[in-house]
Amino acid sequence: MSRHDEHHAHISLSDVHQSVDTTTRKPGTWRKILAFFGPAYMVSVGYMDPGNWATDLAGGSQFGYSLLWVLLMSNLMALLLQSLCARLGIVRNRDLAQANRETYPKPVNFMLWVLAEISIAATDLAEVLGMAIGLQLLTGLPLIYGVLFTVLDTFLLMWLQRWGIRKLEAFVIGLIFIIGAAFVVQLFVAAPDLKEVAGGFVPGIPGQAALYIAIGIIGATVMPHNLYLHSALVQTRKIERTEQGIKKALKFNFMDSAIALNLAFLVNAGILILAATVFHKAGRTDVVEIQQAYELLPAALGSKLAASLFAIALIAAGQSSTITGTIAGQIVMEGYLHLRINPLLRRLITRLIAIIPAVIVILVYGEKNVDSLLIFSQVLLSLQLGFAIIPLIYFVSNKQTMGQFAIKPFIQFLAWLITAILIFLNASMVINQLSDYFTESNSWLAKTVILIIATGLSTLLLYIILYPFLFAGKRGGLKQ
Template structure:
């Protein structure tokens, strides 16, 4: 069972079958991963950059959107190829290729990108709820924390159900904007001209980089390389080749649909606002109000519904990506709900701070800034991806060819080059605009930027100049060792935890099977009353007296059968009390009954078994309740 947890997204790894299927059934079996990825290309961050670009520059930035989509298509196909061929996601491959400290830095940068992405979802959801129900933005931001429950529910239902939910959200977004295109009626000739490349500088460069960051999202590269592994494929050369082909079809369809939605948002902004003289509509709320003023009530309602749908779907994929980078880069695995909650709280803080100190009108600027942050992190995901998929020693015949490699490096150079230009312009602007803060800029900002730049340089050069064999201990759980001879283990003192339920019989039966009549047994029950929790010692209330009587009866029955048995009552928190008794009585084997809770009940009742396992240094046998 331990082997299962070495894979990316282990709970759903190889969970969707693709074998013994042909034609459209084969295509449909592979459809799904790219749709989960594509929602990141339609999130509220895209809305903000597309609306800002369309209202300020008309259709002139459509070529940036197209170029971003082509880069995304290329890079996402490389991400899928890495996951299919090597069975590793991008974070796991990075862990194998780079030293521990570099991986930690890459994890921090990726985590910042995911928080920035989640920040966009929070703001988008809050704005959508505000537009539809007039809910204050602060309340809307705080309300978004509840989507943890939705994620937990969907994850427990399996990969296909999760994909179905995401596709339904995409359908709502796409249908809403298709309807709005008929309402706005954009200038087709000007739309076509917008695909002609032009010069970028000043605010146009800032918006263009935001569009790139909102389109080619770094966490999507991690996510896609893991999601393709949910498909069970034939690991022969022919099976891998077929999988790459069908996943490419999946990627082309999904990302082009996302491009059409993004283009529709920009065209909507250009046709509705730029053409009517509204050149600085950077706020989603302003877009909603102007749509209502110009086109009536139907268009803005569709706009708000699509905004909520895109935010809700994107936040789920962001959680999956957070799980992937945490497990891959630093080999830390925590529960998905905790991962979701942590990311959401870290993203909520800047949103709440912005509303309280700068007002609700500042959320639009924060939304665009979040997309620029995403773009700044792109190089740290794109460059390792190109290195890994170019490596013939690891990828074999499935390593990318010269043409794809050149196109990939051109994409990376464009992304990094634009980001470098933006950073230089931004720092020079700060120096000129804030002369009193020059000391802070020179002592904090410049060293930080220099450190990030050196890290990027190392990521670029390391695989080329310092190629070393991947160490075996960099796999998630190490490598199997030689077992050798196995001697029988005899336990002398066995503890059995009891809760006076119908499961006690099974727990006692499994316990005495381990030691027979040779071993000593300690029957353990923990009193959890308020008094017991407060005092942590003997509390002879009615519940405790009843528990003592029950435990003594179990002990007396076993003694009459010829077993050496002692009864022990613990007080307070179950895990702490059990661990304390185990240590004090020098128990060398523990038998525990599992309560069988799932999902929400574990959040309410806790997981005593897991807590005890981490608090004791002896073997623990967990007895699952027998189903009738």
């Protein structure tokens, strides 16, 4: 590796690194503040992607407004975790993948990279299928062709990035506006009872089926690839590397995250409220598929426009999410492997990782099972969260590397509490799912493979938790 390549291997998203100069604006001006706004909006699209639609629709139609509190809780979790990611990127100039590479041994990093790629593939599967469904609903295009059509996202992303990160952010924000406007119109037509909606913020799980959907909602909201993405995107801003400059950057990025993620929460709540108002109250608790919702909306709301807006918003959600998912793939590949290849080829590989499974799913299982696979992909994401969150908390808590910007004990407590809740929910779901499978299945080979994988992942998670206490100081990432 040449000195030039070695230098760029330590720069996150080197083609747009520090490309937005915030130091030239006058202190306190709106232009200076707005210069920081953008990264969180790129992250927020992952919180309203088609995977969220599947879980929100299923939650609203089956359980009414009762899971709204899960959305709110997930949003608060996301806000804390994304602010920690921004802190890591701003203070240390490292994204999460780079920090992991500097900290953990090579075998552990390889496993973390594999898990990160699986989470991105699961995310992309939801996004690609969602966009293909939207195209099918709007134009009648067969699902398989819609999936293949999404490969063009790669070239759109290349074209947008040629114009700079700010233009790319503006494009994504425009898509978010389309999504939000579509649901505002639909909710206005549906006219939900606000008192009943407010009751949905009282915590409670109606049953085991609701727990599965609730965990899917959490998985769809707090996604592993967003943690990698945010820690890299904040580094597109050039800031003053002084105590005051870093404090301002942290403050403005928190404001960016708060606004962007609350907009994403409103979109998700809008989907769930729409499903609860239109389907659950009418006794249609069987509406768990996006196609079903599209077909039933005109009759339920008395307007074909509502269904068309639903499909347009779905396409916008899929398009914006595939862009950010592809960028996350770039961050993970470069951060863990220090692998720098042609940008077009790299993004084509990332896109194919999503398209190939989607094509296989459609060919093997057919179009009718797409929505259940969307929900499963979100549960799969939830299972990966611990492997991304635990190192992140360690990094931003470490005073040796973060100095005065290490998070306070109370924030550490909240972060660990969130992690404990997520791991507990995931463990409960996995145990229930596996017990059902082991009762019904007679395949000892499948049971053995599942047990080996479960044991391996549990051991890896335990190792990541204990590593800083057992080996702190032996590698540069935790003490340097």
